[in-house]
Amino acid sequence: MISADMEGATGVTWTADVEVGTEQWQRFRKMFTGDVNACVTGLFAGGATDVLVNEAHSSQRNILLEDLDTRARMLTGRHKPLSMMQGIDSGVDGVVFLGYHAAAGLDGVLSHTYLPNQITGVWLDGVRASEGRLNSALAAEHGVPVLLVTGDDLTCVDAAEYDPGAEAVAVKECVSRYAAICTPPAVTATMISDAARAGMARAGRFAGTVAGHHIEVEFDAAHLAAAAAVVPTVELMDVRRVGFDAVSMTEAMKAFKVVTAIASGAVEGSYG
Numbered sequence: 001m002i003s004a005d006m007e008g009a010t011g012v013t014w015t016a017d018v019e020v021g022t023e024q025w026q027r028f029r030k031m032f033t034g035d036v037n038a039c040v041t042g043l044f045a046g047g048a049t050d051v052l053v054n055e056a057h058s059s060q061r062n063i064l065l066e067d068l069d070t071r072a073r074m075l076t077g078r079h080k081p082l083s084m085m086q087g088i089d090s091g092v093d094g095v096v097f098l099g100y101h102a103a104a105g106l107d108g109v110l111s112h113t114y115l116p117n118q119i120t121g122v123w124l125d126g127v128r129a130s131e132g133r134l135n136s137a138l139a140a141e142h143g144v145p146v147l148l149v150t151g152d153d154l155t156c157v158d159a160a161e162y163d164p165g166a167e168a169v170a171v172k173e174c175v176s177r178y179a180a181i182c183t184p185p186a187v188t189a190t191m192i193s194d195a196a197r198a199g200m201a202r203a204g205r206f207a208g209t210v211a212g213h214h215i216e217v218e219f220d221a222a223h224l225a226a227a228a229a230v231v232p233t234v235e236l237m238d239v240r241r242v243g244f245d246a247v248s249m250t251e252a253m254k255a256f257k258v259v260t261a262i263a264s265g266a267v268e269g270s271y272g
Contacts, residue, residue, distance in 0.1 A: 006099050009099040010172070012028055012032075030067070033064045035188065040196075043096070043147075046197040056099075059078060084135060088139055095145070098192075107176075108174055110177060110178070114131065118263055122216070124215055130158050133158070137213070141248060143208035145204070216243040221240065224263040227262050242259065
């Protein structure tokens, strides 16, 4: 399975590169699809017999199906119970985090966690968490190894902390949140393909462990935390921070999805 996000794709450095409907987005959809195809090529070269690509960015309708490697299948569209990780519970033998990025509150190209601006930090069991760390914990609960992570260099540093056994490919080097030294797609395609092939050595399910987890989310404004705290089981920890417990990582991610959706709906104009 490939969980395909866009901010960490080859060449992406700016909001318009990933915002649905812009001219830049149309351009970078092609590079994003190219990264996915390179990964598919490598996975099959490493022994995969079936690859499911789960669209994980924004509208979750970004990859160009007409240009997708014909050996792959694609899950596209929103309102999926496990969002970025939909399909992780379907018996897959490995997952790739493609086009991922650094966590909210940290340096990295287009760094954020789920919401583009409003969240300033997320903590999983006391550790600041990127989407990669959250999704890795979810994959582990289902007994699925992470094979490969791609994104900027700081995404790769993050991946080495939460899953040091996974392959990692830096398709760009972070200069700031909106600038990077980028490697051309013809080069990153080879890098991604080679790493995906190598990552297949980790493929194979293991015995997952279901355990309780605690997640805390910090927002950039008090009213967003207050809005999220209306959800049963979600507690206001501080003026801009909420927290909640869940019996499993699967339930934790579903609750996190609810918290982010409510907070997003409470944003008011340019003041947030």
